[in-house]
Amino acid sequence: MNGDRLTSFRNRWTLTSVFVTAAIFVVAALLGFVLLPRLDAREQVVGLWDTICRAAGLPQRGEASEPVQPGYKTSLVKIATAVSRTRNEEAIGRGATLAQQCAICHGPTGISRADSPNLAGQYASVVYKQLRDFKDGVRVNAVMSPFTAKLTERDMQDLAAYYAFLPRLPGFHPAGANPAPRIVVSGAPTRGIAPCGSCHGTIENKLGSPWLEGQSELYLKTQLQAFVSGSRQNDISSQMRNVARAMTPEEIEEAARYYANQPPPYLSTE
Known part of the structure; x- marks a missing residue:
């Protein structure tokens, strides 16, 4: 009976506590x-x-739901349809003529001696994407930006066809030499890093990812560091920025050195 009286609204303390609680809520x-x-x-x-x-x-009523826009330009290239997958002899010929302007940096046969990227044998989609990104201002370089400004769509397609036609530098990793770095062979799964070769060609090629074997060590390090700092932002969905930022400085050095390894001049068949 006493319990019933305590919870009854006839009890002034129960009634007071209910009103106080309601007032606080309001x-x-x-x-x-x-x-x-x-x-x-x-x-x-x-x-x-x-x-x-x-x-x-x-x-809110009348409130426009504007999408969030990035503070930098993003690549407009659709990799899957960027270039034709059939060999076009005319495009290769036109590209060879245009490529004479590129030889001072990228070499007369697409093999650079100036720490510029080697383009010989590079995937056509990669060459086209980078040219288009330079032209669109998505990727910026003091030399490439003004050069690509005057290129037409056909010019970029032809250059991509020509460089893809040339023989590329193979990897040079003889038995008994220094073993491949773990970051290249196995990646770092706990940090979300796949093996480099799973995208860049030695294991598998992900469309739009460049062939890295034989590239300049300085060039590779510079690009990885640019992805880390965010000064290069033309990777699709921030893929390389995420990978590079998860790599240690030592891993960047090891990967660049590994891919740049080439035979001594006296063993070269070039």
Whole structure:
């Protein structure tokens, strides 16, 4: 009986506690959903309902839902359809003529002696994408940006066809030499890094990923460091930025040295 009397609304203490709790709830709701949003000078509210919706994080009437835009340009290239997959002799011939302008940096046969990237045998989609990204301002370089500004769509397709036609430098990793770095062979699964070769050609090639064997060690390190710093941002979906930022400086050095390894001049068949 005593318990029933305590929870009865006839008990003045029960009635008082219910009213006090309700009053606190109403005051808190008014403060959180009405008063504080209106006091925020940055908010422009139309009425009481808009104030409550805004405080609750709900869309407002007439409020445009604009997508978030990146603060930098992103690549417009559709890799799957970037270049033709059939060999075009005319395109290769036109590309060979255009490539004479590229020889001073990339070598007359697409093999650079100036720490510029080797283009001989590079995947056509890769050559085209980089040219297009330079032209669109997605990737910036003091030499390449002005050069690509005057290239037409056909010029870029022809250059891609020509360089893909040339024989590429193979990897040079003789038995008994230093073993391949773990980052190249196995990656680092706990850090979300796949083996380098699973995208870049020695194990498998992911469309749009460049062939790395024989590239300049300095060039490879520079590009990885550019991905780390964010000064290069033309990788699709931030793939290389995420990978490079997860790599240690030692792993960057090891991977660059491994891919740049080539036979001594006296053993070269070039």
